[in-house]
Amino acid sequence: xxxxxxxxxxxxxxxxxxxxxxxxxxxxxxxxxxxxxxxxxxxxxxxxxxxxxxxxxxxxxxxxxxxxxxxxxxxxxxxxxxxxxxxxxxxxxxxxxxxxxxxxxxxxxxxxxxxxxxxxxxxxxxxxxxxxxxxxxxxxxxxxxxxxxxxxxxxxxxxxxxxxxxxxxxxxxxxxxxxxxxxxxxxxxxxxxxxxxxxxxxxxxxxxxxxxxxxxxxxxxxxxxxxxxxxxx
Numbered sequence: 723x724x725x726x727x728x729x730x731x732x733x734x735x736x737x738x739x740x741x742x743x744x745x746x747x748x749x750x751x752x753x754x755x756x757x758x759x760x761x762x763x764x765x766x767x768x769x770x771x772x773x774x775x776x777x778x779x780x781x782x783x784x785x786x787x788x789x790x791x792x793x794x795x796x797x798x799x800x801x802x803x804x805x806x807x808x809x810x811x812x813x814x815x816x817x818x819x820x821x822x823x824x825x826x827x828x829x830x831x832x833x834x835x836x837x838x839x840x841x842x843x844x845x846x847x848x849x850x851x852x853x854x855x856x857x858x859x860x861x862x863x864x865x866x867x868x869x870x871x872x873x874x875x876x877x878x879x880x881x882x883x884x885x886x887x888x889x890x891x892x893x894x895x896x897x898x899x900x901x902x903x904x905x906x907x908x909x910x911x912x913x914x915x916x917x918x919x920x921x922x923x924x925x926x927x928x929x930x931x932x933x934x935x936x937x938x939x940x941x942x943x944x945x946x947x948x949x950x951x952x953x954x955x
Contacts, residue, residue: 725840725936726750726935727753728939730753730756732935733754733802734754734757734760739768741770742771742790743771743798744773744774744802744831746778746801747778747803747825748803750840751778751838755782756785771787772789772798773792774801774803775820775824792824798832798833799834800832800835803816803835803837804838805839805929807849807852808843808844811906811907812932813848814848814926814928814929817855817922821890826925835931836931836932837931839933839934840934848909848924854922854923854924855923856923857889857891857920858919858920859893859918860893863879865918866918867896869918874901877898878898880896
């Protein structure tokens with residue numbers, strides 16, 4: 723069992739009967755869906771799930787989990803997903819995939835948001851390893867590029883083969899690199915203030931717990947050692 727599987731199994735064991743559980747998207751989320759389905763089959767655990775993507779919905783359905791449509795919920799008990807980066811203050815970077823709007827809606831609606839990671843996802847600051855994905859309305863991408871440049875960003879349209887990457891909500895994505903001096907929460911506030919952005923990949927003040935699979939164990943965020951500083955490049 724690798725670290726991703728171990729942390730997914732740990733989270734699945736914390737799910738209680740009759741919960742409404744939000745499912746994330748990606749490799750770690752897939753392990754969680756599989757572990758949850760096993761508990762349902764082996765223990766008769768009664769629960770319902772809400773998916774952040776078509777991919778996760780199909781997987782959950784194939785494994786026999788009962789799915790409720792997002793349009794039929796106003797709250798959920800817990801949302802479980804991975805992250806691309808996690809800063810010490812639990813600000814997250816997500817969005818290498820295509821379902822940012824759904825993911826942030828579920829994270830906001832949940833009583834608890836559990837983030838499942840391995841040590842490679844821990845960073846000193848958001849944007850350390852990846853650009854910030856920013857969804858933009860197709861007709862406004864040039865206007866938004868200019869706005870992002872004005873707040874210190876270097877945006878680049880995300881490609882998909884010979885065309886452009888399109889999210890599940892029909893947006894284009896500007897992958898944007900910012901000055902390392904800007905912290906995640908400052909960037910979050912600046913991006914939220916720009917008109918024409920359906921959503922972006924910074925998740926601030928949403929995660930309630932981070933579980934990290936590391937060296938055969940699962941550690942919670944308050945037990946994790948400090949992120950070692952990066953060497954100057």
